[in-house]
Amino acid sequence: MNFDPASLPSTIDMLHLILAVLAVVFFVLFVTKKSSPQASANEVTPEPTPVAEPTPVAEPKPAPVKETPKPAVLKEATPDAALQLLTLLQQDARFIDFIQEDVSSYSDADIGAAARVVHEGSKKTLTTYFDFAAIRNEEEESRVTLNEGFNASEVRLTGNVVGEAPFTGTLIHKGWKVTNIKLPKLAEGHDTSIVAPAEVEL
Amino acid sequence: MSDTELNSMDENNRSAKYSVGIDLGTTHCVLSYLDLDSAMEDPTAEVEVSVLSIPQLTQPGVIEEKEQLPSFMYMAHESELTDSDIALPWNEKPEDIVGSLARNLGSKTPIRLVSSAKSWLCHGGIDRHADFLPAGSPEEVAKVSPLDATFEYLDHLASAWDNKYPDYPLTEQEVTITIPASFDPAARELTAEAAGFVGFENLTLLEEPQAAVYNWLHACGDEWRNQVNVGDIILVVDIGGGTTDLSLVAVTEDEGNLTLNRVAVGDHILLGGDNMDLALAYRVKAKLAQEGKELQTWQIQAITQACRDAKEQLLLDNDITEVPIVVPSRGSKLFGNTLRTELTRDEVKEALVEGFFPEVAINDHPRAARRGALTQKGLPYAQDPAVTRHLAEFLSKQADAASDLINPTSEDNENTSNEAMFSDPLAGGFGDTASDSFIKPTAILLNGGVLKAPALSDRVLSIINQWLTEAGAEEARLLEESDLDLAVANGASYYGFVKQGQGVRIRGGLANAYYVGIESAMPAIPGMEPPLEALCIAPFGMEEGTETAPTSAEFGLIVGEPVHFRFFGSNTRRHDESGVQLEHWADDELEELPELQATLPAEGRRAGEVVPVRLSAKVTEVGTLKLEAIAVDNADNNNTDENGEPERWQIELDVRD
Numbered sequence: 001m002n003f004d005p006a007s008l009p010s011t012i013d014m015l016h017l018i019l020a021v022l023a024v025v026f027f028v029l030f031v032t033k034k035s036s037p038q039a040s041a042n043e044v045t046p047e048p049t050p051v052a053e054p055t056p057v058a059e060p061k062p063a064p065v066k067e068t069p070k071p072a073v074l075k076e077a078t079p080d081a082a083l084q085l086l087t088l089l090q091q092d093a094r095f096i097d098f099i100q101e102d103v104s105s106y107s108d109a110d111i112g113a114a115a116r117v118v119h120e121g122s123k124k125t126l127t128t129y130f131d132f133a134a135i136r137n138e139e140e141e142s143r144v145t146l147n148e149g150f151n152a153s154e155v156r157l158t159g160n161v162v163g164e165a166p167f168t169g170t171l172i173h174k175g176w177k178v179t180n181i182k183l184p185k186l187a188e189g190h191d192t193s194i195v196a197p198a199e200v201e202l
Numbered sequence: 203m204s205d206t207e208l209n210s211m212d213e214n215n216r217s218a219k220y221s222v223g224i225d226l227g228t229t230h231c232v233l234s235y236l237d238l239d240s241a242m243e244d245p246t247a248e249v250e251v252s253v254l255s256i257p258q259l260t261q262p263g264v265i266e267e268k269e270q271l272p273s274f275m276y277m278a279h280e281s282e283l284t285d286s287d288i289a290l291p292w293n294e295k296p297e298d299i300v301g302s303l304a305r306n307l308g309s310k311t312p313i314r315l316v317s318s319a320k321s322w323l324c325h326g327g328i329d330r331h332a333d334f335l336p337a338g339s340p341e342e343v344a345k346v347s348p349l350d351a352t353f354e355y356l357d358h359l360a361s362a363w364d365n366k367y368p369d370y371p372l373t374e375q376e377v378t379i380t381i382p383a384s385f386d387p388a389a390r391e392l393t394a395e396a397a398g399f400v401g402f403e404n405l406t407l408l409e410e411p412q413a414a415v416y417n418w419l420h421a422c423g424d425e426w427r428n429q430v431n432v433g434d435i436i437l438v439v440d441i442g443g444g445t446t447d448l449s450l451v452a453v454t455e456d457e458g459n460l461t462l463n464r465v466a467v468g469d470h471i472l473l474g475g476d477n478m479d480l481a482l483a484y485r486v487k488a489k490l491a492q493e494g495k496e497l498q499t500w501q502i503q504a505i506t507q508a509c510r511d512a513k514e515q516l517l518l519d520n521d522i523t524e525v526p527i528v529v530p531s532r533g534s535k536l537f538g539n540t541l542r543t544e545l546t547r548d549e550v551k552e553a554l555v556e557g558f559f560p561e562v563a564i565n566d567h568p569r570a571a572r573r574g575a576l577t578q579k580g581l582p583y584a585q586d587p588a589v590t591r592h593l594a595e596f597l598s599k600q601a602d603a604a605s606d607l608i609n610p611t612s613e614d615n616e617n618t619s620n621e622a623m624f625s626d627p628l629a630g631g632f633g634d635t636a637s638d639s640f641i642k643p644t645a646i647l648l649n650g651g652v653l654k655a656p657a658l659s660d661r662v663l664s665i666i667n668q669w670l671t672e673a674g675a676e677e678a679r680l681l682e683e684s685d686l687d688l689a690v691a692n693g694a695s696y697y698g699f700v701k702q703g704q705g706v707r708i709r710g711g712l713a714n715a716y717y718v719g720i721e722s723a724m725p726a727i728p729g730m731e732p733p734l735e736a737l738c739i740a741p742f743g744m745e746e747g748t749e750t751a752p753t754s755a756e757f758g759l760i761v762g763e764p765v766h767f768r769f770f771g772s773n774t775r776r777h778d779e780s781g782v783q784l785e786h787w788a789d790d791e792l793e794e795l796p797e798l799q800a801t802l803p804a805e806g807r808r809a810g811e812v813v814p815v816r817l818s819a820k821v822t823e824v825g826t827l828k829l830e831a832i833a834v835d836n837a838d839n840n841n842t843d844e845n846g847e848p849e850r851w852q853i854e855l856d857v858r859d
Contacts, residue, residue, distance in 0.1 A: 091261070097536045106537045113542040117530045120511075182267070189286045190263035199310075199532070 083192035084183060088129065090196045093121025129182055135175030144171045216242075218376040218404055220367075221698025223413070224359060225380050225691035226352065226393070228320045228444030229476065230270040231256075233359050234691035236699055238376065245704045248423060251692045256362045258301035262287035268302065269688070271358060275316035275351050276304035277336065277344045292365045300358050309503055313339040319351035321444055321472055321581050324382070324389040326796030330856050337580070352396035360400050373401040376701070378694040382447045383409035383467035383713060386771065386795050387827040388855035394826045407825035408697055410690050411438035411449035412464055412708050414649035414683065417693030419706060421684050426706075427460055429681065430645060433608050436462075436681065437643035439593070439662060440690075441652040446471040446589055448596045450641065451708065452604040462706060466603035466641075467713040467773060468596045469793070473558075473584040475652040481553050481587070482509035482545065486527055490543055501541065504529045509545060516550040517655035523547045551657070559590050559661040564640050564669040567595040590665050597640040597669070599774055599790070604641065606776065642675040647683055654686050711743040712821060715775050717784065717792065719768030720755065734768070736784040736792060740819035740827060742776045747823050750780040752816035752832050759831060759851075761811045762804035767853070769795045780819070799854045800831050817853070829853035 089095035098118045103111055126132070135154050138144050146155060148165035154175065157167065186192065219239050225232040233254040241249045255267035262283055276299040278288075288303070290296050299307070308315025316335045323330060325348075333345035346354075356379075363372040381393055390407055397405050408416075415438060419426050430436065434453040440446070448468030454461045483506040487497050497505070505527060512525035524546040531539030568586035584592070646663060653659045667677040683689055700707050717736035737755055744750070759765050770792040778784070784792075802813060815831040822828055833849040 087261075094530055094536055097530075097534045101535065101537055103537070110537045110540070113526075113528055113540045114530065114536045116526055116528045116542075117536070117540065120528075184260060184264045184266040185257075185291075187263040187265070187286045187289045196534075 080186065080192045081183065083195060084186065085129075087192070087195045088125045088184075089122060091121075092125045093118045095122065096195060129184075130178050131180035133177050133179045135177050136171055138171050138174070140171050140174055142171055143168060216376075216702065217374060218698075219370050221376045221378070221695050221701075222363070222372060223378045223380070223408075223691045223694025223696070223698065224356070225410070225413070225688075225694065226320065226355065227273055227442060227690075228318055228474070229273055230443065230687075231273055231355050231359060232270055232688055232691035233363065234688065234695040235375075236695050238699060238702065241699055242702060242704075249420065249696065249699055251420065251695050253688055253691065254359075254363060254366070256301070256359065257291050257365070258358070258362075259288060259290070259299065259303035260301075261303065261306065263289075265291065266302070271301045271355065271362075272305040273300075273317070273319065273351075273355055274304040274308055275300045275319070275335075275346065275354055276307045276311075277314045277316065277346070278307070279314070282307075290361070292361045298354050300354050310500070312336075314343055316346060316351050318444060318581060319348045319355075320382075322348035323352060323392050324385055324470055325581060326386065326388065327582075330388070330392055349392055349396050352393065353399045356397055356400045373403055376404045376406075376698040377402045378406045378408050378413075378697050380408050380410045380413045380690050380694050382445055382470065383411050383449050383464075384445075384447060384470035385409075386470070387716070388796060391826045391855050394824050405824050406697075406701070408694050409447075409449065409464070409467065409710070409713075410442075411440050411447055411467070411647075411649065412451075412710065413690045413693035413697065414438055414440055414647060415451055415462065415693065415708060416697045416700065417689040418647055418681055418683055420693065420696040421682075430460070432460065434644045435465075435604050435608070435641060436645045436647055437597075437666070437678070438647045438649065439653070440648075441589065441650040442474050443476050443651065444472060444474045446473045446584075446592060447650075448593065449713075450600060450603050450643070452607050454607050460706070462708040463604075463607055464708050464710040464713065465607065466596075466600040468592070469773070471584050471592050472581060473587060473589060473592070474650070477583070477587060478554050478558055478652065479506050479510045479513065481557060482506075482513060482550065485549060485553050486543060486545060490541070493543075495541065497541075500532065501529050512545045513550055513554070514655065516545065516547050517554070517657040519656050555657055555661050558587055559658060559665070560588050561665060561668070562588065562590050562594060564594050564598060564673070566591055567598070568592055590662070593662075593666070594640075594669070597643070600641050601639045602641070602774075602776075640669070640673070642670055642673065643678045644676065645681050646678050647681045649683055649686055649689055651687050711745040712740060712827070713742075714771040714773050715742040715778050716740040716819065716827065717770040717772070717778075718798065718817065719770060720783070733785075736770055736787065737817075738778040738780055738782040738784070739817050739829065740821070741778060741780050742772075744819070744821050746821050746825055749820040750818055752818045753781045754816070755781070755783065756814045756816055756834055757831070758812040759800055759802050759815050761802045761807045761813060762809045764799050764801045767798040767800070769798045769855075771795050796856070798829065800851055801854075802831075802851060815851075827855070829855070 086096065090097070094114075094117055098114060136144065146157075146165060146167045146169075150165065150167075154177070157169070158172075159169070216238065219237065220235045221238050221241075222233060222235045225234075233256065234251055235254060236249055236251045241247075253269050255269060256271045257265050257267050258271055260266045260268075263286060278299055283299075285295055288296055288299055304315065308317070314336060319335065322328070322335065322337075328334070330348050333347050333350070335346055335348060335351060336343060339345075360372040377397070379393060379397055381390060385393070393407060394405065415436070422429060430453045432453055432455045436451040436453065438447075438449040438451065440448070446468075448471075449464055450466040452463045452465045454463055483502055486505050486509060487502060490497060508527045508529065512527060515522055515525050524544045526542060526544045529541040530536055533539070568584070568588065568591045586592070643666065646666060648659050648662065653662065663678075663680055670677055685692075696705075699705065715738055717738050720735045720737050721732045737753060739753060740750060757765075757767075772778075772787075772792045774791055775787070800815075807813070814834040816834060818830050818832055820828045820830065829852075831851045831853055
């Protein structure tokens with residue numbers, strides 16, 4: 001196929017001009033339709049488009065149609081991980097021994113001595129296998145402001161919950177988040193339900 | 203030219219992608235590595251060193267990754283564990299248990315725990331190839347040799363590495379294993395032998411204090427040239443879990459470039475952090491005994507562990523005056539039977555700072571002489587726990603260590619003082635003026651977990667500075683070392699990079715001169731041993747890859763029978779050339795090492811025939827000493843091989859009885 005640049009028209013005729021304008025118009029239509037199916041307020045050109053007339057804020061539909069709720073898929077926590085953590089806490093902190101005992105008959109001094117074992121050991125376990133970070137870095141009891149779009153699972157609103165974001169309130173608890181878990185791996189066939197084997201000294 | 207050709211050319215220069223440093227510690231092993239390929243691409247950029255997380259069993263059936271692999275091995279009873287309890291990511295049915303699980307199981311069943319294999323490796327009084335560990339356990343417990351245990355630790359590291367980098371097997375990498383500077387030739391050879399079983403192709407042994415210096419160099423980058431000057435003497439004090447290792451590095455100039463020279467190493471001192479934890483535990487035990495509480499063995503072990511944690515808090519710069527020590531009962535009843543006491547800051551200070559680092563004068567040396575290497579069955583732990591006395595002895599003994607390099611004129615003084623010593627054999631040990639002189643370090647590099655405690659590192663520094671001030675010298679400055687637990691491994695992997703011709707290399711060579719004993723020919727006198735002469739076969743500072751000419755002295759080897767030589771080392775006699783025969787030496791100049799043995803195969807000879815040989819020494823590229831007996835070329839016998847070269851026989855450094 002030959003292409004001769006000299007054969008290009010030096011002037012544009014009306015038909016081509018109309019074609020070009022139509023192409024541009026359809027392109028704009030295509031783009032706006034794609035980017036704003038729910039009339040998001042950003043950069044929608046004020047041009048009235050024949051495609052979709054966005055209904056004004058008539059959202060609250062009083063339609064009493066009873067929808068059957070879709071059952072949520074719940075994930076089941078694997079018992080292995082929980083048992084593994086119990087094992088670790090028992091190993092280093094004697095956690096199960098501590099909780100299983102009846103404290104009522106012992107003096108505070110006895111309980112205190114045992115509590116040290118549990119505290120030191122638990123701390124060692126937690127710092128070894130988990131990295132913790134505070135969710136909010138502000139001082140507790142100080143005023144904080146939550147902007148729109150804050151993560152509701154990270155920050156829980158309580159008390160006089162009314163109005164719109166941004167919310168301003170008092171930080172009661174700074175929250176904890178596990179940023180890294182390094183739990184030991186288990187051998188295939190390892191029985192995690194034995195959180196502390198019986199010990200027999202020969 | 204095809205791609206494969208290009209690759210193979212590259213491999214000819216250096217087949218290893220990684221430089222790997224292995225700190226083979228008494229209580230822990232650490233593996234550190236750096237990527238040589240990317241480091242060599244841009245040698246000016248900062249080289250990144252990483253520490254391998256080593257998967258290991260921590261409890262039966264439980265695998266964790268840790269930066270340290272405890273150097274323990276557990277000889278399990280057959281009904282103790284199931285196969286799945288000890289499965290590893292790379293081996294379903296391992297035969298041996300090493301690492302955290304071995305240590306944990308061994309804390310309750312010590313008769314099956316192999317520990318301190320490294321210290322046994324340097325114990326000349328025993329056959330180190332013999333299976334006798336765990337020491338002193340019942341006969342039915344399976345035994346291994348210190349060599350086997352060392353192999354197992356290295357093998358575990360190699361498997362862990364190969365599991366992570368299957369394309370780059372550890373045996374093909376540039377591997378540097380660290381050893382105490384005070385390791386004798388036999389212990390070095392044994393370490394290399396254990397590594398040989400793993401199959402390392404490019405192996406080098408590096409002294410731990412040198413590795414600490416390399417780590418410091420790596421951390422400083424080019425900045426190190428501003429931190430030290432020509433004439434500086436750097437004292438490296440490395441106190442690990444089991445041993446205290448001392449070295450001196452002199453800074454000199456060569457064609458305008460700063461050069462580092464390792465000029466002296468200390469004696470093998472079995473004294474470290476473990477001794478300190480035990481000292482605290484026995485203190486707590488005594489305190490409880492006063493309250494009428496008798497402790498059982500397991501409780502003492504638990505107290506030792508608790509003291510280790512308490513010590514770390516109390517030696518920090520803080521306001522804590524006491525830390526409770528609590529030992530819970532072993533049964534499920536936690537209350538009532540729990541033993542409680544506390545460890546105070548004063549107690550820790552008294553037991554550790556004053557007990558192990560007392561303020562002593564420079565001429566106050568360790569009290570009990572180390573026992574002869576051939577007399578004991580247990581490990582030869584240091585008799586005097588005072589690290590500072592060992593330090594004082596080292597600095598005094600090495601008074602002239604750097605004089606050749608830094609102040610050559612003082613050589614004459616040394617000779618005269620030596621002569622003075624010979625003329626009056628009683629002069630030593632009476633606090634004469636000579637013992638007050640010592641080498642004056644200008645900079646100090648601290649290493650090892652023990653010196654992480656500010657109270658202890660401050661004390662070491664202040665005592666050395668006190669000695670220096672009293673002697674009218676300037677105070678030494680502290681070179682900042684990072685992460686004392688990992689420094690040795692990191693320094694070792696950096697050394698693999700330095701070996702490629704990058705950065706500054708520490709000159710070292712042999713830190714001892716070696717001698718064989720010869721009975722001098724003189725009429726026997728009843729009640730007196732024939733006087734012994736020492737023939738130097740390997741001079742001080744002999745470098746890797748060099749060999750000495752055969753000695754002129756001849757020895758007779760009896761065919762088919764092992765012949766023993768007495769063997770000596772000296773870390774102070776720097777000027778004895780190979781072949782020099784000493785008739786006199788000061789008592790502490792030569793230290794007797796385990797004897798050597800040579801056995802001539804009987805093939806082609808009459809049993810009982812005596813073959814004259816000469817001795818020659820060689821320092822291998824790996825860093826071990828090889829001694830050879832070379833047949834004297836006599837026309838009338840056939841002591842030559844097919845090529846007409848004189849026959850050579852290896853002399854065993856580690857005698858197997």
